[in-house]
Amino acid sequence: MPEFFKQKKLLAVFATMALLAAGFIWVLLSSGPLAKIKIVVTEVQEQRLEPALFGIGTVAARYNYRIASNNVGRATTLNADVGDKVEAGEILGIIDVVDLDEKINAQAALVERNKAQLNEAQTRLDYTGKQAERYRKLLPSRSVSEELDASKQHEWILARSQMRSATSELVRAQAEHLGLLALREDRYLRAPVSGLIIARHIDQGATVLAGQTVFELIDPQQLWIDVRFDQAGSMLLAEQQPTQIILRSQELQPHTGYVARLEWLADAVTEERRAKVMFTQQPNPAPSIGELAEVTVQLPQLASTPVIANAAIMRQAGTLGVWLLDDQQPFFQPVRIGRSDLAGNVQILSGLSAGQQVVLYSSKPLTTNSRVKRVKQLADTP
Amino acid sequence: MQAYGIKISNLSKTFGRGDTAVHALKEVNMQVEPGEVVGLIGPSGSGKSTLLKCLGAIIEPSAGQMYLGDQLIYDNGWKISDLRALRRDKIGFVFQAPYLIPFLNTLDNVALLPMLAGKSNKEARQRALELLTVLQVEHRAHALPSRLSGGEQQRIAIARGLINRPPVILADEPTAALDSVRALTVIRTLNDIARDYNTAVIVVTHDDKIIPTFKRLYHIRDGITYEEQGQGREIL
């Protein structure tokens, strides 16, 4: 019995010691400088990248009509409101200039008066002309003095001037009359094109200033997206390139479109390039103006090069490169990288060739002395 | 066999000094021949433990002489520098309680001293086993002290006292915790050893069961020893 007891005890002693030692060795190997760094390795692929450019923009109307009054006046009638569809030439409202009719009447009277004055001038011209002719005829017979003849000639000249003056005055008054009539016609705010009222800045009865916008009108069939792209990588951007458009209100339903215009003016502050993208088919229901849209432009396919995931690229002492494995021993290989696509693939211009094994992920910073262990993945990936 | 024995003359021991001085031993004279077992009896406080401690070189006497065999170890002062070596090599102790080392088994308890002294474990254990055989406890050689009976433990303690073949054994109430049968067995063992190894044995006791077995006795009373003849009864 004591022997047995002793053996059991020895067993317990060895078991505890083995357990402790195992635990300690596990601790030493799993953490600290002796621990292996877990890495995930990937292969360099030879591939033709299809780069794409991602930008965000807002839905805008291609044409935006601001309808303003030319006069200072009161908006007596406003026929249209936001959301109304209007036809070209339709009267949207009337701006009433308070004393316009009276001014027209006064101007009409002035025209009549000028006509009378013209008549009077004509009569005087006829009379002085006849008188001057008669005295000129009498002059050779010395029945009138030369002085009297000169005086009659002078009266005739004056009458002619008066006649011209009266004619001009009449023309002026008539023109002003017409101007006022035209002004009266202009109190009608007319739609320049068929479209949709998107804003009415004043309400009925309000006074408007000359030049103040009353209505804003757009053509809802002519929507496009004002997109901003990062300047980097926008070199290959060109008109007519196909795009994918995701409207914020319709996140799950992408639309197609094309680059309609590349702006010559870039945004120097945000370092972005601007472009306009049209829908190939206008979404129905139409998006609201100013809605956020994500636009992805598919750029032309690039030449085939070695390609790696951008997660593999590290900077070591100021140089971009990747970690390669030489018989389980990592070493740093500087590379030159080219363009990349939106899926995170990067062209390798030099430094790598297809089929090489590069370190994609590592649990700790690698050095050339690191001991590594390859694993399938370092974090749960869905 | 060497003619070892114990001889004490005019030994005294005083604790403290001045007015508070306690004279535990006043005048002790004793002589024990090799091969002889002598009883030392006396009432509590008579000084028998103090005497034993002096003899065992555990405390220093105040005056007198002590011989262990032919060797003068005390003459108004220690004559030997390494008392612990003296204790280890010349004296075997057997105490009231066995005071075995609980974490060593019987064999190693007995063999401990030579093993610590650098003898090979095998040799020491061999010797220990011999002693255990003599004391008839060899079957318990691998048991831990806590598993032994009181008599067995006491015999192990005796074996430990004998491991270095000391010329002197000092036993302090070795039978106090034992019933009469076991007590007598222990005394017989001590007698056997004294005879077989020519050892001088002093047994301090006030146990009536064993007092009649001594051939010679020393009484100690108020620090003074008186020699008397014992009954020397045979132990059956």
Next chain:
Amino acid sequence: MISLAGRDILHAWGKFVFTGVGLGLLIGVTLTMAGVYRGMVDDAQVLLDNSAADLWVVQKDTLGPYAEPSNLPDDTWRAVANIPGVANASNVTYLTMQVSSASGETRALVTGIANSGPGSSGWPLRLLAGRQVSKNHYEAVADIASGFKLGDSIQIRRNRYLIVGLTKRMVSSSGDPMIFIPLLDAQQAQFLKSNDAIAQNRRRISQNPIFNNPRNPEVLDAVLDLQESNTQVNAVLVQLKAQAEPKQVAEDMRRWLRLQVYDREQMEQILVGKLIATSARQILMFLVILAVVSAAIVAFIIYTLTMGKIREIAVLKLIGTHNKSIISMIIQQALALGIIGFMVGKIAATVWAPFFPKYVLLVTQDTITGLIAVLGMCVLASFVAIYAALRVDPADAVGG
């Protein structure tokens, strides 16, 4: 020769192991405390490491961007990039905020990174899964400590971001996980108020006749636009050319651009010396006390262990055992206890460290120091026990 210590330990193995485990847990706590302190300092260091910058350009007279708010116009980097010695300069924004996803919300340091490609300063140094940000909007790389997963959609202010990559140990100086998003989005997020606030603000401005002048309706739009756009960043991270002298380049920038520039050393000084100084010292103080308490307990345990055997020691002395044997027994036991305790402590600290909400960094240096301290402590403690053992009178074994 027989090992008294070994036999004693063997005899009372259960008790010995339990004492060792108890002691070990205490040592584990001490090691963990050291780890917590190292972790705090490391949080500050990795923030600097992760920015991969040689110089930090911030608003004049601030300790930005980590310790103090700092704002710079976002075209400052062009001027910075023109200073001789600069390899590249990139904008960065930092904003600590609450980030929510379907699975919950977390406090994070949202970092806006310039669109300059992987490996640039400010970008995540390396990933654990997924990929780096490749669109310049609405993609995010999050630290795994945030609890977000690949493919999660998170909400920062008004916009939703898709988690495309995960990092590890990318944290702020206070240990919050970092979330990297494109700079333009971050600038917007930093400034963007709630829609209600914006609406209120618009109403307020539109009631002000100076801005809302009927004669010039464009003014209102311009003012609102100005109010709602943000062209500020928090710092410009600068990487230097290999041969450039950081102090010199920094001095040039201070002199000609009138901006505050910090190099790595100064930044560390700010983060470790100023930002986390008090909390780190707090932990350090606690660590010191814990170490002292542990030492006292070790001493006490060994003293008690020895005192439990004082009778046996007295017997050993009585029967003539050398002091040497007794001393070696006590010291061997103390060391054995220390080694078991240390091993248990190290295992315990390693096992429970990952469960701490903030980073616990167990440095090898600390472990070795800990081992030496524990063993030294055990030896020291056994001196007390040895002194007690040697003072035991062998006469005590004989009794009265």
